[in-house]
Amino acid sequence: MDYRAVTHTTTDRQLGRLPSGRDVSVTVHRYDGGSGPTVYIQAAQHGIELNGPAALRRLHDRLTDAAIAGTVLVVPVVNQLAFDHRSYMTPGEYDVMNPNLNRVWPGDVNGSLQEQFAARLWELVKDADAAVDLHTGTADMLEHVRCRADDPAAEGLAEAFGTAYRLTDAPKDTDDDGSGRTFRAAAAAAGIPVITAELSNSRRIAEDAVAAGVDGIHNLLREQALLPEEPESKAAQTVLRNDAEPVTASESGLFECQPDIAVGDTVAAGERLGTVYEPASFEQQQVVSATERGVIFSLARESVVVQGERLAGIARPR
Ligand SMILES: [Zn+2]
Structure with a gap:
């Protein structure tokens, strides 16, 4: 392999234009070394x-002093509008059709605003040899990486990233909501090995989650032979299949979780997870039970729930 000292460049990539005429662009960092694979990484x-x-800021510090074989493309804040608004999704006023950027991939240059954004970013993604989409779950989600089951290249990335849990799904439902238009689903459909990392703790900087992210990417770059060192062997990942039926609210109300239930717990089919109450009348609306035996990887703690909403995600050990 051809390891050379990194050349770092940044460019502004224009993604689209707001109704006022103002352009929306993102900063793209490019780290070039000798010849080798291209890895695309995005966040936010x-x-x-x-x-x-x-x-990714910490990764920058590590890469600028490194010798690499290949190219790393990094977009630290893909969704500037939601970031500035401090909201999970993009404010609906910007894109009534598609407020969730992670449901529009691979985008459409003639589509809604966010579809245009995705399409212009996709030009960076489509020739990559591997892709990483960094997310952050709530405090009530297990830190994990997601990839397709039976996709050795993606599973290799997941293993190298090295979180304690790996959540896999079948190619047919390689999606978080079945729409088939997440970044991960689109990249997988294009034949690009891809993982989504769900680090812990949204809304704040959690140093352990940041460390898990930068160490995970660093080891993934070693696994790709983009960095010269051998990948570190991480502790064995617990592999879970994301195909259990989710636990949902059959009634709207206030969800009170059983006090002794937490993410990471293994629960039995039918085990009580909590209760939905009507907050004004105190009436019990629903006894919430595990749909099947498995590990709880997410749990609703923001307790106001509407009918049909997911209360817990359960995954089966593979
Ligand atoms: Zn996310």
Whole structure:
């Protein structure tokens, strides 16, 4: 391999134009070394997910002094509008059709505002040899990486990233909501090995989550032989299949979780997870039970719930 001292450049990439005529652009960092693979990394599709950009700043410090074989493309804040607004999704006024940037990939140059954004970013993604989408879950989600099951290249990335849990899904439903238009689904469909990392703790910088992010990417770059060192062997990942039926609210109300239930717990089918109450009348609306045996990887703690909303995600050990 051809390891050479990194040349770092930044460019502003124009993504689209707001109704006022103001352009929206993002900063793209490019780290070039000798010849080798290209890895694309992005963060902050959701505006409150801050540990990704923080991890990428630390990665920058490591890469600028490194010798690499290949190219690393980094977009620290892909969704500037949501970031500035400090909201999870893009404010609906900007794009009534598609407020969630992570449901429009690979985008459409003639589509809604966010579809245009995605399409212009996709030009950077489409020739990559591997891609990483950094997200941050709530405090009530297990830190994990997601990838397709039975996709050895993606599973190699996930293993190298090295969080304690790996959540896999079948190619047919390689999506968080079944729409098939997440970044991960689009990249996988284009034949690009891809992982989504869900670091812990949105809305704030959590140093352990930032460390997990930067160490994970660093090891992934070693696995790609973009960095000369051998990848560190991480502790064995617990692999979970994301195909269990989610636990949802059958009634709207206030969800009170069983006090002894937490993410990471293994629960039995039918085990009680909590109760939905009507807050004004105190009436019990729903006894919430585990749909099947598995590990709880997400749990609703923002307790006002509407009918149909997910209360817990359960995944089966593979
Ligand atoms: Zn996210």
